[in-house]
Amino acid sequence: MKGRQTLRVTLLSYLVIVTNENDIRSIKKGENTSHIFSYQQDDKTVRMEDGDVYDCIDMDLQPTFNHPLLKDHKMQMEPSSFPVGLDIKPRLQHTFSQVQPSIVDCPIGTVPILQNIRRNQIPAHNIEEVISEGTQQEMAGIRYLRDDVYGTRATISIHEPRVKKNNKDNSASWIQINRGPNVGLADGIGAGSAVSLSSSGDTFARFHVGWQLGALNQTCEDHKCPGFVQVNHNVGLGGRIRPVSIYNGPQYVINVLIFKDPKTKNWWVAYGENNTPIGYWPSSLFTYLEDRGDCAYWGGYVQGPTASSDSPQMGSGHFASDGYKKAAFVKNIQIVDEKNKLVTPNNNKANPGSSVLSKYTSDGYGVDNHGLHVYYGGPGDLV
Template sequence: MKGGKTIRVTLLSYLFIITNGNDLRSIKERENTSHIFSYQQANNTIQMEDGDAYDCIDMDLQPAFNHPLLKDHKIQMEPSSFPARLDIKSGLQHTFSEVQPCIVPCPIGTVPILRNSRRNQIVAHNIEEVISEGTQQEMAGIRYYWDDIYGTRATISIHEPRVKKNNKDDSASWIQINRGPQVGLADGIGVGSAVSLSSSGDSFTRFYVGWQLGALNETCENHKCPGFVQVNHNVGLGGRIRPVSIYNGPQYVINVLIFKDPKTKNWWVAYGENNTPIGYWPSSLFTYLKERGHRAYWGGYVQGPTASLDSPQMGSGHFASEGYKKAAFMKNIQIVDENNKLVTPNNNKAHPGSSVLSKYTVDGYRVDNHGLHVYYGGPGDLV
């Protein structure tokens, strides 16, 4: 497949990593002083070698429980079960190494919260996210829709795409599940890697989880606002992923899995070949995703005030046609069906493509018993 067909879509219901730029959104907050979170609640602070600082917070005091819908939520410490058939082998016969999210040595019973991604205090608030008409988005990957989706997994190659300094654009490699009656009014959950200078203050690739509550008009990532309940005491959301793949050199990947717990209905995130649980979105948060999703996305995207006019790199920064060791890829893409089994997505419902072929492409799309496989990305305007 050369380049893939051109597609124009509104990505708000698919892609929702949020930056901190005031020109991108306005946030109205209603403080609740009975739920104020401060550094004083940290058991201890871990200074990482790369300069990040994590506070180890008691699990039941993490920001998630500032959300009014989670007032009486009881923490689920582990999934009741995992999707079946997780012992798949590589669908692409290439050599690569698995990496993992940032590991923080917090004690059991606490969770690491990235200090330098937060205000001095996190308050319970009612967020009204308004994305301005000036926000620009481009994508290259696989859109998938009108199927019953109870989870998805993928192996994602890790890169550090170049994003120009002093702007507010993001570049991400991402898997996502959505459901809702229309674009702009949909619930969504996702996980992946991203370079976001406006969010992290640097150009490193970092690990993100993100979600969108369409009925409440809320969008967030990691622990920047209430919603995601973390149970893993070592994984640092928002932390660096390293090493990253080298052009025509060693390739590094991360395995990620989102799945719905068949008993509690909570949506879990796990990583690695051993599917280590990180945490979950409680089903009570959602209006449309309580039972299942019906759309998914796998691939790369760029988003921000100049993402179309002065586009950053996506993936490795090289076109998909360059193939292995040069282009970014996702492989072993599967979905979870109603029987809690990982299966290959329906090829008739998968639509690989790019929103702007002169900047980003897809190639090498194929389907086998291991799932979907695709190369994607490109230089944007940074040729």
């Protein structure tokens, strides 16, 4: 059965996945990954109900513009166009409730920056440890290879998988686009939900964007280092997503869209039923992903020092065979083709599976008029 085949892909960094058909290796420490830039101005501070604190930073002073390649970058305030077909809404077999990232009351002209990513609040070694050599990773979902990818859209179920206390592992539900000559040199961009006690200090599901600059061996997420240009004044990257799905109860999802602007070539991230833009990665950052991607990944992963030897939960913490209302899922998966049109991925290039079937599985893989879909996840060693 195709959905039960072993899945081997390589996680290059925290919240960034690179898929490759043959190559698997441990990641290496990247240069300057621990460098977190300070901000030049705080216009307003917002304390959220869940305790998160955001600074509303002048949009032109957000930390991403400390990047040498973005010193004279002209900010793009909105996409020049969206992929064709976004207005076609899939008919859902089941009932889901849409959730969204943390919404922060920042003034227009500013962007919210999560305060706990400041240098004096997260030691530099924390980031280095997350992506150090020897980091273990496991995953279950769909890898997609050997095709031109100009974007992807998917509906991701939101869960809070259990990650052990005093543990530096993380567990995520994620979509990803990559391109590069091999695993060690691949560029990657992605977005989704993750639980990471070592990064956030709690076990809440949080929304992140992440990227890898393969030629420089650099990785990052959100605003922890320069690279992602945010234009939305309300979405708090790194913020809590709630409510989350309940086992055998209400199911909550988020729609995530990543796409290449056909005019500016920037890679945009949008969320929700209305495809609200959050921001973008300028194409000038990338060596291999500047034009297009050639592989993608949709599903779940766990990563950290003990992700394989003492594995956390993935997805809902239940095996994929448990099905609807019990297992995590990603559905309505589409890609953007060279004509800027949303299409169903080529079924012959999609490979559902798991890297370790005793801990995590994929099941229910299929294709319909609205794309691919699959259940995934499992208890890891928390049985």
